[in-house]
Amino acid sequence: MFKTIKRKLILRSLRKALDNHSLIYITGVTYSGKSWLLSQYDNDALLIDTNEYYDINLEQSYCENRKRAVSGMLLHQVYKTTSQRVLIDEVELINDQIVISIANYCLKVGKKLVITSQVYNPQLVDRIWEQLSGTQTIVNIELDKWNDKQKVPSGHRIKPIQNERSQRKLFH
Numbered sequence: 632m633f634k635t636i637k638r639k640l641i642l643r644s645l646r647k648a649l650d651n652h653s654l655i656y657i658t659g660v661t662y663s664g665k666s667w668l669l670s671q672y673d674n675d676a677l678l679i680d681t682n683e684y685y686d687i688n689l690e691q692s693y694c695e696n697r698k699r700a701v702s703g704m705l706l707h708q709v710y711k712t713t714s715q716r717v718l719i720d721e722v723e724l725i726n727d728q729i730v731i732s733i734a735n736y737c738l739k740v741g742k743k744l745v746i747t748s749q750v751y752n753p754q755l756v757d758r759i760w761e762q763l764s765g766t767q768t769i770v771n772i773e774l775d776k777w778n779d780k781q782k783v784p785s786g787h788r789i790k791p792i793q794n795e796r797s798q799r800k801l802f803h
Contacts, residue, residue, distance in 0.1 A: 637783045642671055644789060645745075645772065649716070653738055653767035654759065655745040656792065659774030664784035665747040668774070669718045672745070676716035679705060681724040702729045709733050715742050722746040727755050735762040756792060768792075 645668060648655050657665050669678060681701075705725060709717055717737055722730050730746065737744040739762075751771060759769065768791065775786040 637781060638671075641668065641783060641787055644787065645672055648770045648772060648789060649743050649745065651768070652770040652791075653743065653763065654734060654769045655743075655772060656751070656756065656769060657745065657747040657772045657774065658749065658751045659747075659784065660776055661749060662777045663774040664777050665749075665774060666720050667777075668772075668784070669720055669745065669747060672718065675714055676718050676745075677708060677712040677714045678718045679708060679720065681705075681719065681721045702726060705729060706732060706736075709736060716745065717742055718745045720747050721749075722755075723748045723750070723752070727752075727758065730755060731758050731762070734759045738762055738767055 641664075645655070645657075649672075657668060659665050666680070702725065705719075706729065717733065719725075719730070719733070734744055736742075751773075756769065763769075771790045771792050773788045773790065774784040776784070778785040
């Protein structure tokens with residue numbers, strides 16, 4: 632029963648954050664539940680799992696060509712979707728400029744964007760802030776390690792992200 636309550640609490644937190652913010656940035660260590668959270672969230676969202684696009688054993692020159700092709704495919708998927716929500720898992724596997732282009736497009740047309748990463752990237756957030764209008768906001772959902780017994784993240788924190796260019800900092 633506690634597992635069900637905890638799952639509902641985390642999912643409710645994400646849904647509330649998505650309703651109130653333009654961009655959600657989910658962070659957490661490996662196996663903290665980032666992908667699980669995205670997969671549980673919404674059936675009518677475009678879910679892009681960047682892990683599906685990469686093969687670890689490729690030569691460097693082939694990897695660079697493949698990265699360019701993957702970037703084009705990702706942009707095409709986002710541009711053609713009719714969903715009002717775009718979810719990108721493991722955003723650190725793609726070029727920051729592609730993430731910024733996707734964020735810019737989503738924010739301009741009123742789509743909500745959820746991205747996950749193992750580590751919070753303040754430079755990426757700063758560059759996305761440049762695209763935001765005065766009413767759009769970003770929130771960070773930070774997940775603790777995965778709890779194998781309960782099959783949910785062991786905890787989470789929601790932190791509004793303020794525009795660091797205007798000397799405001801990440802809240803705790």
